[in-house]
Amino acid sequence: MKLKIDENLPRECRSILRQHGFEADSVADEGLSGSEDSTLLAHARADNRILITLDLDFANIWAYPPSEQAGIVVIRSKHQDKNTVLSLVQRIVPILANRSPEGELWIVESERIRFRIG
Numbered sequence: 001m002k003l004k005i006d007e008n009l010p011r012e013c014r015s016i017l018r019q020h021g022f023e024a025d026s027v028a029d030e031g032l033s034g035s036e037d038s039t040l041l042a043h044a045r046a047d048n049r050i051l052i053t054l055d056l057d058f059a060n061i062w063a064y065p066p067s068e069q070a071g072i073v074v075i076r077s078k079h080q081d082k083n084t085v086l087s088l089v090q091r092i093v094p095i096l097a098n099r100s101p102e103g104e105l106w107i108v109e110s111e112r113i114r115f116r117i118g
Contacts, residue, residue: 001100002070004044006053007033009075010082013052013089020093025049037064045070050101052089054080059107067118071101075108084110 003024005014017024027033032040037057041064044051050071051058058064059074066072075088088108095113105116 001096002047002049004030004040004047004049004051006040006051006055008054009052009089010085012082012086016086016089016093017052017096020097022096041069041072054085059105061105061116064105065118066105066116067103069103069105071104071106073101073106073108077110 001022003017003022005017005024005026007027011026014024014026027035027040030043032043037055041051041058048070050073052073052075054075056074056076058072064072073092075085077084077088088110092106092108092113103118107114107116
């Protein structure tokens, strides 16, 4: 599974995901830091990479329909400190191993994960 880690996530997210066998690259690795949301998502779609982000704009299904994307995973937490975010990324690893977010929007919260299909 190919993943694109947004620049608003700690760099350690990439390492965590790679340790579990995922092909994870960051926005910074690809020279896309500071890109518009639409540009970032277009690159993710072109590379067939699932975007993992803290940016709630990507949860707007009208602007970014899940069925038209390689997949979007939005980490949503009241606290966005490094440890909390890394914990939430760790939480999705076993789910990613068994289910692809292709064509889906996942909202990852501390108490639940919501799946929006199509």
